[in-house]
Amino acid sequence: MSRTQTDRCPGVLTVHQAADGGLARVRLPGGVVRADQFDVLRTAAAELGDGRLELTSRANVQIRGLAPDAPVELSQRLFEAGLLPSLPHERVRNILASPLSGLDQDSRYDVLPVAAAVDRDLCARPGLAELPRRFLFALDDGRGDLAGVRADVLVRAVDERDGLLRLGTRGVRVGWGEVAEVMVAAAEAFLEEREGQEWRITELERGEERILDRLGLHAAEELPSTSSVVQAGQHGSGLVVTVPLGSLNQEQAAGVAAAARGGAGVIRVTPWRSVVVQGVSGEELERVGLVTDPDSAWNGVTACAGQPGCAKALADVRADARRVTPRLPRHERPIHWSGCERRCGKPAGEFVDVLAVGNGYVIDGERMGTW
Ligand code: SF4
Missing domain, CATH: 3.30.413.10 (Sulfite Reductase Hemoprotein, domain 1)
Structure with missing residues (x-):
C-alpha cells in the first residue's frame, strides 16, 4: 500500500500545533488513571495549557493551548507522575478496555489487569515502538461495549477461562493466562508482515490470515453479534459520569479527582466522553455541570x-x-x-x-x- 500522508497522531513528546497553541495527547491504557495522576494532568492544564482536560474517543486525555516552551515542562511532570513509563512507546500505548469491567454483573471477566499487562509487555519490547500510532488494542469484558470499535487486535471475554481473539472476521479462543502475550505477539507479527506504510491490519492484504499463521492459530469461531452501550448512571459499584462535549473545566476535573479519592482512588476514562468513578454519589458532580442522568440531552x-x-x-x-x-x-x-x-x-x-x-x-x- 502506498501512502503519502504521514502519521501525525500527537503525543506528549510530539505535540500537534493547533490554531490555539500546542495540543498534547496523553495515553491512558485501559482508560485508567489514578486520582493523584489526574490532579497532575489538571494542574498542568491550568498552568501550561488552556485549563481544560479533553477526553478522546480512545479514552485518552488531551491538553491544548500549550505555549511553545510548555511541552518540555509538561513531559517532565507527566514522567514524574508515572504517566510516561516508556518514552519511545508513548504514542503506541493505544489500549481500550471495557470501563465497567469487574464492577457490575454484565462483566464476564475483569479485563483491566489484562490491559495493564498488554501495556507492560508492549513497553518492554523496543521493536514495538515502531507500531503505527493508529494501531489499536481492545479488551471487551463480554458485554459488547467495544464490539463496534475498529480495533486491530480485539479480545472479547467469553467466560472466566477464555477470551475470543479477533483480528478480522472470525475469532479464536485464547486462555486468559496467554491473552496479553498473544495480543502483543499479534502486533509484532503485523510489523513483520507489513510491506509498506500500512497503519492497520485491515490495510494489509490477507492480514488476518497471515498474522494468525505466524502465531500458529486458526480462527474458526463466529463472533458474537451482540453489542451494548454504556449509559450514564449507576452500574453496580461504578458511576458513569458524562462529561459534556468531553471537556472538563478546572472545577469539574477537581470534582472528578475528589470523587475518585473518596472511592477507589482511580478514574476510568471511557471512549464515550465520560468517566467512571466508584463509591460516590453523583450530586457533587452534577453540581459542577457533569451528568449522571441517562436521559440527559448531553449523552451522545x-x-x-x-x-x-x-x-x-x-x-x-x-x-x-x-x-x-x-x-x-x-x-x-x-x-x-x-x-x-x-x-x-x-x-x-x-x-x-x-x-x-x-x-x-x-x-x-x-x-x-x-x-
Ligand atoms: S472537523 Fe472540526 S476539528 Fe476537524 S478539521 Fe474541521 S473544523 Fe477542524
Missing part, C-alpha cells in the same frame, strides 16, 4: 475542536452546542457537531450530522440557518 453529543482551536473551522461549534443542547430532549441517535466537512471525531455508526457551513448549520443535509 460530541463536537470537533471547532473555532478557535482549528484553523479550518467555520464556527465555534462547542459554544453553539453548549447553547443549544440544554434546550433539546435526548435524541435517539448520537449528535455530532463539526466545524467543517472533515467531521473529526464523528461517532461510529449512524449519527445526527450537525455541520457548520459558514453562515449557519446543515443538519443531516438540511439547511437550518443560524441557531
Whole structure:
C-alpha cells in the first residue's frame, strides 16, 4: 500500500500545533488513571495549557493551548507522575478496555489487569515502538461495549477461562493466562508482515490470515453479534459520569479527582466522553455541570475542536452546542457537531450530522440557518 500522508497522531513528546497553541495527547491504557495522576494532568492544564482536560474517543486525555516552551515542562511532570513509563512507546500505548469491567454483573471477566499487562509487555519490547500510532488494542469484558470499535487486535471475554481473539472476521479462543502475550505477539507479527506504510491490519492484504499463521492459530469461531452501550448512571459499584462535549473545566476535573479519592482512588476514562468513578454519589458532580442522568440531552453529543482551536473551522461549534443542547430532549441517535466537512471525531455508526457551513448549520443535509 502506498501512502503519502504521514502519521501525525500527537503525543506528549510530539505535540500537534493547533490554531490555539500546542495540543498534547496523553495515553491512558485501559482508560485508567489514578486520582493523584489526574490532579497532575489538571494542574498542568491550568498552568501550561488552556485549563481544560479533553477526553478522546480512545479514552485518552488531551491538553491544548500549550505555549511553545510548555511541552518540555509538561513531559517532565507527566514522567514524574508515572504517566510516561516508556518514552519511545508513548504514542503506541493505544489500549481500550471495557470501563465497567469487574464492577457490575454484565462483566464476564475483569479485563483491566489484562490491559495493564498488554501495556507492560508492549513497553518492554523496543521493536514495538515502531507500531503505527493508529494501531489499536481492545479488551471487551463480554458485554459488547467495544464490539463496534475498529480495533486491530480485539479480545472479547467469553467466560472466566477464555477470551475470543479477533483480528478480522472470525475469532479464536485464547486462555486468559496467554491473552496479553498473544495480543502483543499479534502486533509484532503485523510489523513483520507489513510491506509498506500500512497503519492497520485491515490495510494489509490477507492480514488476518497471515498474522494468525505466524502465531500458529486458526480462527474458526463466529463472533458474537451482540453489542451494548454504556449509559450514564449507576452500574453496580461504578458511576458513569458524562462529561459534556468531553471537556472538563478546572472545577469539574477537581470534582472528578475528589470523587475518585473518596472511592477507589482511580478514574476510568471511557471512549464515550465520560468517566467512571466508584463509591460516590453523583450530586457533587452534577453540581459542577457533569451528568449522571441517562436521559440527559448531553449523552451522545460530541463536537470537533471547532473555532478557535482549528484553523479550518467555520464556527465555534462547542459554544453553539453548549447553547443549544440544554434546550433539546435526548435524541435517539448520537449528535455530532463539526466545524467543517472533515467531521473529526464523528461517532461510529449512524449519527445526527450537525455541520457548520459558514453562515449557519446543515443538519443531516438540511439547511437550518443560524441557531
Ligand atoms: S472537523 Fe474541521 S473544523 Fe472540526 S476539528 Fe476537524 S478539521 Fe477542524
